[in-house]
Amino acid sequence: MPLCRRLAEVGALAGVAVVAGGCSSGFDFGAPDAVTSQGQDVLDLWRGTHWAAAAVGALIWLLVVFCVLHYRRRNDDLPSQGHENIPVEVFYTVTPLIVVAVLFVFTVLTQQRVVALSADPDVVVDVTGFQWSWQFDYPEEEVTVLSNGVDPPRIVLPVGATVRFNLVSPDVNHSFWVPRFLVKRDLIPGVENAIEVEVTEAGEWEGRCAEFCGIDHYRMSFSVAAVPPDEYADWLDEQQETPVTSLPADTPAPATPTEPGP
């Protein structure tokens, strides 16, 4: 079989393997579908990085297969003993640097978009993570959401709005994480962290603390529902009419968040 035909077959097989692997996960390479515009940005970077890795991997495998077949031993003669091919050495030194530089630029641009905070978000939610639950305050709407002692707290957001989460902790480090948002941020005593998301579709998703924070860390779950704006307004009305549910007896109330240092 001619060498070129063999190489073509190997290349086709490798291509099929890559595409089949991508198809089986919807080309998300194991990441969950994003339900926020920030998460979509992260997902695009994730996909781009994997496709770049697949292209580099395919090139390496083709070169390896080419060398194995083309320079295989045919007789007892020694193969060519030549060395030092400057153009090739420059190529394989410069190419990885270019690949890393491109990935670096895309990563920085994505990060800037994902961590950006707008001057006037549509909804502000003050999030207090404490051992071992969450308190969500909507200061402008004067709504507070807590666990009822049985179910984890459930907050509601309007689809398509820019939502700012101000993240504080009065005790130890926690982390605000809704996996389907594809963004998360730590809550650190003495630090005022914030993230913004724009939820792009209606639905309900689970969130949890992503930082081991003590014996009952596992209890720190919550849920987020995204609904159309009119349903969100109805929910706010309902919450404003309902007294704030108290915490379970064995859960210490959140202390006043520590003022950030200078």
Ligand SMILES: [Cu+2]
């Ligand atoms: Cu925690």
